[in-house]
Amino acid sequence: MDHAFWHARWARGEIGFHQSETNPHLVRFWPALGLPAGAEVFVPLCGKSLDLLWLAHQGHAVLGVELHRPAVAAFFAENGLAAEVRPHGAFEAWCCGRLRILCGDVFALAPAVLAGVRGVYDRAALIALPPALRATYVAYLGAVLPPAAATLLVTLEYPEGEREGPPFSVPEAEVRTLYEPRLTVEPLASVDLLASEPERYAGRGITRIADRVYALRPRAAV
Numbered sequence: 001m002d003h004a005f006w007h008a009r010w011a012r013g014e015i016g017f018h019q020s021e022t023n024p025h026l027v028r029f030w031p032a033l034g035l036p037a038g039a040e041v042f043v044p045l046c047g048k049s050l051d052l053l054w055l056a057h058q059g060h061a062v063l064g065v066e067l068h069r070p071a072v073a074a075f076f077a078e079n080g081l082a083a084e085v086r087p088h089g090a091f092e093a094w095c096c097g098r099l100r101i102l103c104g105d106v107f108a109l110a111p112a113v114l115a116g117v118r119g120v121y122d123r124a125a126l127i128a129l130p131p132a133l134r135a136t137y138v139a140y141l142g143a144v145l146p147p148a149a150a151t152l153l154v155t156l157e158y159p160e161g162e163r164e165g166p167p168f169s170v171p172e173a174e175v176r177t178l179y180e181p182r183l184t185v186e187p188l189a190s191v192d193l194l195a196s197e198p199e200r201y202a203g204r205g206i207t208r209i210a211d212r213v214y215a216l217r218p219r220a221a222v
């Protein structure tokens with residue numbers, strides 16, 4: 001999944017991953033991380049997700065990263081927000097109140113930019129990446145994020161080969177391989193999407209598909 005792939009998807013409007021409501025797992029499970037209201041939250045590969053707004057409304061300073069500039073512009077425009085835009089190293093920073101989106105490549109982030117981050121929200125970021133890049137992504141973020149940061153991770157699981165990614169299936173065993181032993185992995189929920197969203201998934205040859213939600217916490221904090 002190179003940059004051109006994502007730019008083309010956005011340009012063609014193939015953004016089935018975008019949700020018109022705040023993600024219900026975020027609303028239900030974010031409190032499990034126990035972060036104070038003012039804590040800074042990092043949202044990798046954020047698209048134009050409304051989850052950014054929800055996190056800001058909880059009082060968090062929100063730092064998103066997104067490759068596709070028109071998606072960043074759309075986030076602010078569609079939510080009636082006027083952003084201040086300025087260069088920020090390898091990125092362009094779009095800022096409005098507690099919201100800041102860095103437009104650029106997540107793999108260009110430096111530790112100094114993320115130094116204040118206390119929480120991470122990953123929905124459709126890890127599962128957007130093919131297997132080899134997932135390992136690179138987790139290692140990279142592990143190196144640039146403060147060690148004390150906790151993560152709410154939302155993944156997808158379906159039998160290998162039953163659909164083409166992205167989104168890719170990332171089973172619990174892989175989540176553990178990727179994040180342990182640096183972080184503890186606590187499964188919080190498994191939601192059967194054939195039952196909860198039949199209109200989206202039924203009749204497509206998928207025998208099983210589920211949203212999985214995890215809390216990833218630094219070992220020292222357990």
Ligand SMILES: C[S@@+](CC[C@H](N)C(=O)[O-])C[C@H]1O[C@@H](n2cnc3c(N)ncnc32)[C@H](O)[C@@H]1O
Pocket residue numbers: 006007017018019044045046047048049065066067068071104105106107123124125128
């Ligand atoms: C599957 S979408 C998920 C968006 C968002 N998390 C959501 O829930 O709607 C993945 C997003 O990652 C962006 N992306 C892909 N590779 C990236 C990279 N290397 N750096 C920053 N953003 C990237 C894509 O443009 C796309 O908007």
